[in-house]
Amino acid sequence: MDLTNLHWLSASDAARLIRDGVVGSAELVQACLARVRETDAQVQAWAFLDPDHALAQARAADELRLSGQPVGPLHGVPVGIKDIIDTADMPTENGSVLCAGRTPSRDASVVAMLRAAGAVIMGKTVTTEFAVRAPGKTRNPHNPAHTPGGSSSGSAAAVATGMVPVALGSQTGGSTIRPASFCGVYGLKPTHGLVPRHGMFRLSRTLDHVGLFARSIEDLALLMELVVGYDERDPDSRPRARVPYRDVAAEEPPLPPMFAFVRTARWDGVDADAKEAFAELTGHLGERVETLELSDAAEEASEWHRVIMEAEMAANLSREWETGRARLSESLCARLERGRDVRALDYLRALTRIPELHASFAELFAQRYDAIVTPTAAGTAPEGLGSTGDPAFCTLWTLCGMPALSVPLMRGANGLPLGVQLVGPRHGDARLLRTARWLVTHVASM
Amino acid sequence: MDLTNLHWLSASDAARLIRDGVVGSAELVQACLARVRETDAQVQAWAFLDPDHALAQARAADELRLSGQPVGPLHGVPVGIKDIIDTADMPTENGSVLCAGRTPSRDASVVAMLRAAGAVIMGKTVTTEFAVRAPGKTRNPHNPAHTPGGSSSGSAAAVATGMVPVALGSQTGGSTIRPASFCGVYGLKPTHGLVPRHGMFRLSRTLDHVGLFARSIEDLALLMELVVGYDERDPDSRPRARVPYRDVAAEEPPLPPMFAFVRTARWDGVDADAKEAFAELTGHLGERVETLELSDAAEEASEWHRVIMEAEMAANLSREWETGRARLSESLCARLERGRDVRALDYLRALTRIPELHASFAELFAQRYDAIVTPTAAGTAPEGLGSTGDPAFCTLWTLCGMPALSVPLMRGANGLPLGVQLVGPRHGDARLLRTARWLVTHVASM
Structure with missing residues (x-):
């Protein structure tokens, strides 16, 4: 075992090696901590990291395994948690000075699920x-002059640099897909309601999703098996039969998948190198891909998304706005002010569009396509740290609550990574992972 | 069998007699139609009634039974349906000239459920x-100079006069409890989401409930067994285990129930004779009742109810407002205009109160009380047909989605009926019926 590269192990491999006693959790966590020391001065992925506490969890995991007790599917594997997701043993500051020193007394549902599976919360x-626009300190691990994307900046960057094999983020606009694309890792926004959000900062009930970051499809499938579940404290969670995400993701599709290439009305604004990369990809796919024009309704979706998000965030941040406005960023204040002026009539109208839109996509998927292929962003990570980029290519899929996946398949002319976004039908998460695996294998064989 | 009084049969008795071949459905429906001819010129309970079509359904029911095929629990029994609930074989005009001649092509879920049980849709x-305030033509069956209450005016009046044994209505404010109280019948607003609303005019997703009218608790329990069920087309419907409403309602409570008498902040406005009637009732109950003061939050609920109802009705009636405003009543226009101005912020804040309120009541029920006893209205049906009365005593329970029942236990100084409102915890519908039966028996033995 080459201990100098332990930090590049996938979560699935690490869990297997730990279970088999080949690698100790403490060894793995120490390797990841060494990687943090090596790279994080530049990348700045962490809002909170106590090496001793991480190591203490790892040592406890090793002791538990040595005691002969059964271990969970993520036993001893370190996971990064976006700082809007509550942890009982670490602060959760939501990226705002208004929450400085905030120490929740309970774990969020997803954190409890990961701990139950044996994970070390790194x-x-x-x-x-508050998972909106004003950037944190993180830099793009491939070029520190570029944004890592946001809002889940640290999770994407930490996974990309090998500081953790997997991490949790969130997406309300494009907060998982965009940083995954910019940092060159896999990012999955599962179907709305599938992963419970209890204990995660609530920006928008209608649009908030837990997001997952990993360096492999297998790891995303493993995470899905752990964090999908019913929680009555999330009003959009429903009891559902268990899905064997890993088995489905690993299967060969019975037929080669069929893709719909959706350029969107924003295609003119896509960078030339990104356009070329898409031309190459669709060229590879040949008759397995068709270009699909969206309906006008779908093209208007970003406006409905804006109305819903701004109205709900104004309600959810009303206490902060009323008592701490001076300590919010200007851009957030401006959005909250707009949100406070939204009429209930317009908000409710926008909500009624969701099932309509969703039905039209459901039909497309049922009749012809396994997945939509579409840009994650207008191009690679923009230069500068003043903005985390534009979520415009993600909002439609977020609004519809459909599963979306960024696959690190492309590179820009500047050498920076660029993800391809795959979108599937609601509750088609496992098959979307299977389709993505087919695509990655297919492209690799070109 | 005294055929002259068939129309006073309960639905449960009628179903039994029809199943056993003692009475024919056609005989029963003819008796009810005779009752309509006798009383409806004055009461005016019906928006649509085709005697031939009702009789044709009854004859088909009789033929089916004679053919030896199995029959449902409401086989051959006539039911009245509020004219905001779609029927595929009759017009559904929502009480508005804008919907004159509207003929839906499908039955609402609840109508389909009743037909599947063998009911004759009378x-x-x-x-x-539109189930809001502007009155229809119906008069109070006990005194035609008085309102029957609303908005389910016809359903309450038709059951009270023996034109049908049971009927469906709805409640968004107090539209089942109030007319049941004013007409002297039982009215049940079940737990929110329990009875699917697909195919019923949508005024407010958050507040709309299907309501049930009957002349006995047994009949309400029978109806509940038929209309409670999961329907994915109602966004608030959830799959749930079947409840044997009739068995539970018929059981003797293991302990005599404990009541909380809630006078509400509107008690000062309650009529003197109603206050006396409550004093007598609580006197009878002795140590089985305690007076309970509501929290300030509960007293503010009518304002939250107003914000939610007006915002949602403005969205749901926006097409009517935009294209047919001149043909809406002035009072409805005024409410829609207010609703169109509601801010999403205030609407969303009001929504967050519901689970908070509900939690505080859930605790009260879990710790001490079987049911809340509270007025249905400030007194008996007011004189005049220009208003259907004030829903203020119902809105809190509607907002919380808790089951509420009007029990025809009292009479005013003017001889008109007055119901007592019993309220139970969410999903405690069957036990609420059991508690009501205990109360009725207990009071009768006084």
């Missing part, structure tokens, strides 16, 4: 202010 | 305009 990763 | 009962 630390809290940097988020933009 | 006709459509009068509603106020």
